[in-house]
Every structure is written in C-alpha cells, then in structure tokens.
Amino acid sequence: MNTTLYKQMMKVNMKGFMNYAIGSAFYIILMFWLYPSIGQSAKAIDELVQSMPEGVGRAFGLNGFGSAEAFISGEYYGLILVLILAIVCVQLSTQLMAKLIDQGAMGYLLATPTTRGKVAFTQASVLVTGLFLIMAVTTLAGFLANIWFLRGEFDFNTSKFIEMNIAAFLLFFAIGGICFLISALSNDEKKALSLSGVITFGFFSLDLLAKISEQISWMKYFSIFTLYKPGEIINGNVDLTVSLSVLFIIGVITFGLAVMLFKKRDLPL
Template sequence: MNAILFRQMMKVHMKTFMNYAFGSAFYILLIFWLYPSIGKNVDAIDVLVDAMPEGVGRAFGLSGFGTAEAFISGEYYGLILILLLAIVCVQLSTQLVAKLVDQGSMAYLLSTPTTRAKVALTQALVLVTGLFLIMGVTTLAGFAGNAWFLAGDYEFNTSRFIEMNVGAFLLFFAVGGIAFLVSSLSNDEKKALGISGFITFGFFSLDLVGKFSDKTEWMRSFSIFSLYQPGEIINGNVNLGLSFTILAVIGLVSFGLAVLLFRKRDLPL
C-alpha cells in the first residue's frame, strides 16, 4: 500500500463517505424514533403484514414488527441500505480506477516511485475503508437510537443488530470487490460504470424477483444478494458462518484479481 496516496484519496473522498454515513445514520435514527408509535399497535400491523401476499413480505423483509430490530430490518436493511451501498460501490469503484485511467490521471500516479500493484491495492483499501466508515456510523447510530428512543421500554437484541450490520458490510465488501475488478479492467469511465451497475443491480433484481414466488426462487441462486437476509438474521434462521464466509471469499478474490490484473494489463498512458 502507498500511505501517501491512501491519505490523499481518503481526503478527496471523505466528504462523500461522510455524506452517505450521516444520511444513513439520520434515516436509521428516524426509524428508531418511529418505532415506539409502531410498537403500540404491533398486533394490528402484523395482521396487515400477514394479509399481504407472501412473496411481497419475503421480498422486502417484512417478517413482523414485534421487535425493534425486526422493524428496522424490514424498513431499512432490507431495501434502502442495500440500494444506498450499491450506489456507493458502483460509483466509487469507478472513480478510484477507471476514471483516473480515462482522464489520464493514472499516468501521473504511476510516474511516482510506486508500482501498479500498490496503486490498485491502495485504491481498493480506500473503497473498503469507506464502506467500513458508513457501516460503522450506521451501527453507532443504531445504538444511539436504542438508547434515546427505546430506553429499555421495547425489546432490542443488540447481538442480532450487530450481525445484521456485519452481514451488510460483507455483502458490499463482495459487491465492491466485483465492481472494483470491473473498474480495474476498464479504460472508459462510462463503460465501467455501466458494467458495474448492470452486474450489481442485476444481482439485486434476481434476488428480489426470486423472492416473490416459489416458481422464481431459483433465480436467487445466481445472486450474491441471496447470501444477505436481514429478516432471517433477526429470526435466527440462517447459517451466518457459511454466508459470511462466502461473501468474504468473493470480496477477497475479486479485490485480489483486480490488483493482479491491473498490474499486468496494458494501459493507455
């Protein structure tokens, strides 16, 4: 890793990281603030959820609102956070490599006393650090929301909440790795953005459509998003060790390939 480049890239992108992090924190605090009013009428709301088609509840993680973390998993972690982090991964991975190659800035980086491998590894670490910051702030905001708005009056399983956040980070560690691999192989910023977006939201769409019906469930087998199930994490009905390991391996392999292939490929410098 190139420490000087890492500090500079973090400085350049820190505002973006913090905007997403505080936006995520604000939204999750809003969900915590809303829950006490929801919790008073949870039986009626659960009846409404049960009346929905089974596929709709499964697709959007609506597994009942009997606990605060169940409500949060359905209202935030099941859709909004996924879309937010998907955008972060696609945009940032493109900016960190493909954009620099496309605009000619990569030539200046590689003219310094460093190697391609170090540059690619440094940029990968910037992306991972950004994801970690966003999820870290989101998790801390969740604990703050529990202390401020629930205050022990409503059940809140902190260990399941942490597992849900770890799962979200590992999912986008894998998604970010794939997007970064695409960026490392591209000379054109728009092309890299399009391919990364197609792959990421294609995976998301396969998982979403696969949840709607037993006839389409096979589609989820082709999506890494199927390895992250916040509703099942809250209910304790998923093998976290297996899914977390697979996501971590996908991320590590993708980032590793990105560094290796970027080091060997021809660049229009």
C-alpha cells in the first residue's frame, strides 16, 4: 500500500463517506423512533402482513413487527441500506480507478515512485474503508437509538443486530470488489459507471423477482443478493457461516483480480 496516496484519497473522499454515513444513521434512528408507536400494535400489523401474498412479504422483507430488529430488518436493511451502499460502491469504485484513467490522472500517480499494484491496492483499501466507516456509524447509531427510544421497553436482540450489520458489510465488500474490478479494467468513466450500475442493480432486481414468485425463484441463483438474508438472520434459520464466507471470498477474489489485472493491462496514458 502507498500510505501517502491512501491518506490523500481518504482526505478527498472523507466528506462523501460521512455524508452517506450520516444519512444512513439518520434513517436507522428514524426507524427506531417509529418503532415504539408501531410496536404497540404489532399483533394487528402482523396479521395484516400475513394477509398479503406470501411473495410480497418475502420480496420486501416484511418480517413481522414483534421486535425492533425484525422491524428494521425489512424496513431498513432490506431496502434503504441496500440502495445507499449500492450507490457508494458503484460511484466510488468508478471515481477511484476508471475516472482517473479516463481523465489521465492515473499517469501522474504512476509517474511517482510507486507501482501499479500498490496504487490499485491502495484505491481498493479506500473503498473498503469507506464501506466500513458507513457500517460502523450505522451500527453505532442503532445502539444509541435503542437506548434513546426503546429504553428496554421493547425486545431488541443486539447479537442479531450485529449479525445483520456484518452481513450487510460483507455483501457490499463483495459487490464493491465486482465494481472495482470493472473500474480497474475500464478506460471510460461513463462505461464503467453504467456497467457497474447495471450489474449491481441487476443482481438486486433478480433477487427481488425470485422472492415474489415461486415460478421464477430460480433467478436467485444468478444474484449475489441471495446470500444476504436479514429477515432470516432475525428468524435464526440461516447458516451465516456459509453465506458470509462466500461473500468474503467473492470480495477477496474480485479485489485481488482487479489489482493483478490492472498491473498487466495496457493503459492509455
């Protein structure tokens, strides 16, 4: 890693990281603030949810309202957080690699006494650090919101809440690796951004469609989001060891490929 480059890129991107982190913290605090009024009518709301088509509940993570973590697993971790981190991965991976190549700035970086491998690894580290910061702030905000708004009056399983955050981080560690690989192999910023966006939101759409209807449930095998199951984490009926290990391996392989292939490719410098 090039420490000087890492510090500079973190300085450049820190405002963006914190904007996303604060936005994520705001939404999760809002969910906790809403839950006490919803929790008092949890039984009636659960009956309403159960009356809906089964596919709708699966697709939108309607996992019941009997506990705070069950409520936020669907209302926040199933959609809002996914959209926030998907945007971060697509945009930041493009800015860290493809944009610099497209604008010719990568040539200036490589003209310094460093190697291509160190530059790519450093940029990848910036992306992973950004994702970690956003998830760390989100997790901390959740714990604080539990103290402020639930006050021990409503069920809240802290271990399952932590597991949901770990799962979310590893999902986007894997997606970030895919987007970074695309960016490292692209010369055009717009093409890299478009392709990363299509793949990321394509995965999300395939998983959503697979949950809605049993007839097309086979689509889940073509989506990385199949390995991310916040609702099942709450219910305790998912093997986290397997799914989280696969996500971690995908991230390591894609980031590793990005660094290796960037070292060998021809650049329009």
